[in-house]
Amino acid sequence: MSTHSEGLDLKWLEQVLVNESRKSKIIKILSVDDIDSAVPTGENYCSSIYRVKLRCAFESGFEKCISLIIKQVITSKEKNVIIELLPEIFKIEIEVYSVIFPLMEKLMAEFEDEREKLWCHFYGHLENQAIVFEDLSESGFKTLRRTDWLSFEHSSLALENLARFHAMSKILIDRGLIKKTDFTHNSMCTDIEFGHKLYAGPLEVLAEAMVESWGHEWKEVSDRIKLQVPLVSHKINELAVVQDDRYLVFNHGDLWTCNIMMKPEKSTTAESLRFLDFQVPCINTFIWDVIIFMFTSTHPQVRRRKQDDLLSVYQKSLEENLRSFNCQSYVPNLNDVISEFERVWYLSFVFNMTFFPLSSSSKCKPFEISKVLDHTPQEVFDKSAFTDERLVPELQEDLKIYIEKGVI
Numbered sequence: 001m002s003t004h005s006e007g008l009d010l011k012w013l014e015q016v017l018v019n020e021s022r023k024s025k026i027i028k029i030l031s032v033d034d035i036d037s038a039v040p041t042g043e044n045y046c047s048s049i050y051r052v053k054l055r056c057a058f059e060s061g062f063e064k065c066i067s068l069i070i071k072q073v074i075t076s077k078e079k080n081v082i083i084e085l086l087p088e089i090f091k092i093e094i095e096v097y098s099v100i101f102p103l104m105e106k107l108m109a110e111f112e113d114e115r116e117k118l119w120c121h122f123y124g125h126l127e128n129q130a131i132v133f134e135d136l137s138e139s140g141f142k143t144l145r146r147t148d149w150l151s152f153e154h155s156s157l158a159l160e161n162l163a164r165f166h167a168m169s170k171i172l173i174d175r176g177l178i179k180k181t182d183f184t185h186n187s188m189c190t191d192i193e194f195g196h197k198l199y200a201g202p203l204e205v206l207a208e209a210m211v212e213s214w215g216h217e218w219k220e221v222s223d224r225i226k227l228q229v230p231l232v233s234h235k236i237n238e239l240a241v242v243q244d245d246r247y248l249v250f251n252h253g254d255l256w257t258c259n260i261m262m263k264p265e266k267s268t269t270a271e272s273l274r275f276l277d278f279q280v281p282c283i284n285t286f287i288w289d290v291i292i293f294m295f296t297s298t299h300p301q302v303r304r305r306k307q308d309d310l311l312s313v314y315q316k317s318l319e320e321n322l323r324s325f326n327c328q329s330y331v332p333n334l335n336d337v338i339s340e341f342e343r344v345w346y347l348s349f350v351f352n353m354t355f356f357p358l359s360s361s362s363k364c365k366p367f368e369i370s371k372v373l374d375h376t377p378q379e380v381f382d383k384s385a386f387t388d389e390r391l392v393p394e395l396q397e398d399l400k401i402y403i404e405k406g407v408i
Contacts, residue, residue: 025059026066038069038135039143039258047086047279048072051135067135068123074370087128089279092183094131096278097122100250103177104168111325116272118165136274141261146359149299150257152306158260158293159310160317161273162252166286167321169250173283174329178250183281194373196233201377202354202367204229208378209386214396221399224408225353232350239344242284246330247340251289253280256296256359286332287340288347290314295352296359300394304401311337345407352398361385 034053050070057063073086101119108115121134137143144150150158172178203225210222228235242248252259252275265271282288294303294310303310315337322331358366358381367381385391402408 019060022059023062026056027059028057030055030057030063033065047090048074051137067138069120069133069135070130071133072130073128090125090131091128092281093277093279094125094128096281097131098125100169100172100178103172107168107171107325113324115164118161118273118275119278120274120276136261139263141263141274144257144260144262146256146258147362148257149302149360150297151299152302152309154262155294155298155302155310156313157262157273158255158297159290159314161275162255162289162293163286163314163317164321165252165275166249166289167318167325167327170248170322170329171325171327173248173250174327178283180245180248180283183250183283192233195236197372197377197380198369199232199236199350199354200229201372202358202381203232203350204377205381205383206353206357206386209383213387214392218396221403221408224403228408235346236350239347240282240284240288243343244285247285247287247332247336248283249286249289251282251284251286252278253282253289253292255289255293256355258359260297285340286318287337287344290337290341291344291347292351295348296356300356300398304397308338311341345402345405349402349407353395357385357388357391357395358382360391361388 031054032052033055035050038049038051048071050072051067052070053065053067055063055065071090073090097119101117101122105117107113108117120136123132123134125131169178173180207222207225207229210218210225214222254277255275259277260273260275262273263271290311294307298310312334315332315334318337319331319333361382361384363382363384365382366385368375371380386395399408
């Protein structure tokens with residue numbers, strides 16, 4: 001111990017810290033000042049999310065209004081696989097916040113990494129039915145609108161931080177603190193029938209919309225897409241089989257615009273971000289998250305024009321973060337990232353042609369997830385998402401690439 005501590009009254013210092021901590025110790029909720037929805041309609045499909053403002057009494061005698069986010073399982077009289085699966089999805093997210101993230105925080109402390117966390121504060125949960133989080137809007141974070149595609153700068157910020165997130169998880173996997181057998185499947189697709197309809201349904205509706213609205217010159221391409229309908233879930237599952245353990249990371253699993261919040265620094269830039277909604281994570285190749293993000297959230301013209309630059313941004317950050325955490329295993333290089341990207345072009349095609357138009361549609365509710373199993377695709381997925389004047393030219397440009405590459 002340093003000699004500078006000699007003569008220091010530790011009892012007095014301890015009391016100072018205890019008294020200070022009392023200021024933030026809540027002893028009672030005095031009133032509920034306000035409750036409203038924290039997300040617009042159509043931006044969350046598996047839960048109800050509320051912003052709750054409470055007036056609380058603190059042990060120190062102060063009263064203060066605090067804001068929290070409460071996420072609850074959707075209540076429904078309907079009984080189907082989707083509704084019954086929701087508590088299991090909440091259980092997974094609770095495990096991520098209560099087990100995985102504390103491990104990441106310890107890793108950051110070990111290496112004196114003083115950067116901000118990439119997730120919000122987790123207060124607690126009620127069984128597998130409800131979770132309480134901090135309200136990030138109180139700290140200046142803004143929700144991204146699903147209809148607004150991200151610029152190169154914002155996409156780069158997301159990919160840089162995704163790589164940092166992946167790097168921490170890879171270190172924990174290398175140390176055996178996260179098992180390779182944990183989170184092996186996207187839980188929304190463990191039901192074979194549901195997983196198939198979730199991918200095949202929108203492809204079927206897309207093919208119909210192309211024939212009806214895109215012009216006769218797209219008929220042959222529509223026929224190619226129809227051929228994929230019975231095959232799509234099998235091909236996705238084949239791509240999900242791990243090819244190289246060196247690329248394993250903890251994937252968010254559903255990284256799109258609405259699961260990211262950014263804190264603006266200037267009118268056109270952001271200084272930091274948080275990832276949200278860890279209900280469908282999986283341990284797989286890093287490219288899984290990269291593909292989902294780039295093909296659902298990045299502006300399609302930016303993605304096509306700056307594809308290699310975006311992959312380079314991700315790889316550079318991944319390598320830098322793995323080095324900073326003293327990675328003792330293989331560090332993927334840019335050729336590895338590009339090779340993985342090329343290997344899963346079919347995954348890009350599926351997310352690009354299904355969830356991208358659905359998530360970008362101006363419709364308030366472009367699809368109803370609870371109806372996937374027992375309704376026709378036409379009743380579940382809004383066809384207007386595939387005829388939107390803003391979306392169709394982008395889909396057409398991407399389809400030309402998939403045809404050129406022999407993806408379909």
